[in-house]
Amino acid sequence: MRSALRVLLLAGFPALVASAAAARSFTVPARAGAIAGAQGQASAGDTLLLSPGIHPGPIRIRVPLTLRGAPGAILDGGGEGSVLTLETTAVVEDVEIRGSGRRVITVDSGVRVLSAPNVQLRRLRLDDVLYGVSVERSDSLVIESCRLRGRVQPREERGDGNGLHLWYCHDATLRNNDLSRFLDGIYLSFVDRAHVEGNRLSDHGRYGLHTMYCQSTRLVDNDFTRNVAGIAIMFSNGLLVERNRMIHNRGPRTYGLLLRDCSGGTFDGNHLVDNTVAIFMDNSNRNHVTANRLEDNGWGVILFSSCAGNEFAGNDFIDNDYPLALDMRYTDNRFDDGARGNYWSGSAPYDLDANGVSDVPYSPVSAFAFVSKQYPDLSVLARSPAVVALSVAERVFPSLQPSEAVDRFPRVRPSVSSPSGMRARAASPRSWPAVGAFGLLLGIGLAGFTRRRSRT
Secondary structure (H helix, E strand, O other): OHHHHHHHHHHHHHHHHHHHHHOOEEEEOOOOOHHHHHHHHOOOOOEEEEOOEEEEOOEEEOOOOEEEEOOOEEEEOOOOOOOEEEOOOOEEEOOEEEOOOOOOOOOOEEEEEEOOOOOEEEOOEEEOOOEEEEEEOOOOOEEEOOEEEOOOOOOOOOOOOOOEEEEEEEOOEEEOOEEEOOOEEEEEEEEEOOEEEOOEEEOOOOEEEEEEOOEOOEEEOOEEEOOOEEEEEEOOEOOEEEOOEEEOOOOOOOEEEEEEOOOOOEEEOOEEEOOOEEEEEEOOOOOEEEOOEEEOOOEEEEEOOOOOOOEEEOOEEEOOOEEEEEOOOOOOOEOOOOOOOOEEOOOOOOOOOOOOEOOOOEOOOOHHHHHHHHOHHHHHHOOOHHHHHHHHHHHHOHHHOOOOOOEOOOEOOOOOOOOOOOOOHHHOOOOHHHHHHHHHHHHHHHHHHHHHHHHO
């Protein structure tokens, strides 16, 4: 068998060498029509090297080749249509692309890929484009180390155009890209087995990443900041979402992670910090939410009655206004895995045997959180004396607790480290100027009290 394989390899090696030797490189000057002329002379596997300067578009590539830019090479669409359209397998590298059209109906893009498998886009810089890269029916796509800037103002939900817009594709890899100022940074529709890793998605009009009807997506080690929602996953199952950072997504209906009709997913090791709602779940079942840090959010988790069989274990809930909100009293969602619970910063745990687990189960749903979930306007009373008294009464009289949701093994210490640049409120240093001002006011008050006593 090995000898037969060796014969086949030796027989094919000359053809491979001949093919590599036959590949040619064309230097393309920066003038109108030059790329089309070079493409007319090129064969499959050739390279077009764009000279420094402005290459006018729009441009269509119909020959499987490599399009590479020298430093300073720019493709400029002049505000008409898509700047670069790929209709075949191609590699595009080291080019600046700018000036697409503004029509949503024609999907005007910096790069448009149409029914072209195995396309690779690397180290591109896209500016002033409606859509960054739009892809239709093209499998095994690779987009990596690209920088994309759109035309949408941050949190402007009426804007148009997505950064990386994929429809009906499989096995795409989106890695180490930097996107901002699109409606959605990454939009995936009917995209299965996508791998999205190491991307930075910030200041978008709506979502950092948005999926619709996508299966088996992997989201790993991405940053989502200052969007309406960091990640919005809808009608998608079997996802792996791990080691992502969803930070500073703020607004009246803002989420770090939104799950709607999503089941069978794993959400592990993520940081959700300073969001209006860290995790929102609706009609999402059998998900495993483990080892995440939810810190300084308005709501830690909002879980609708349409959700069942979800498991939360090993998470840290730190300084959230409401760690958990449910709209049902009875639930089969679990807040421990039978051996490991979560850390709740407001639980005041007892650990007499010093094993790191509280001796008393903890109910993370307060009566006020339950009621204010139904009537959001009541949130203005969250820190009022009456609400504080109610929370004390709940601890003394467990029958007042509004939900049977309980963590049977709550941890007494957090275990997930804070993301870089963030710090838990509880661990923050004292504000010495404030302490000094308070001491000064206290001294003045005592002096006045002493003076009045001496006069009497």
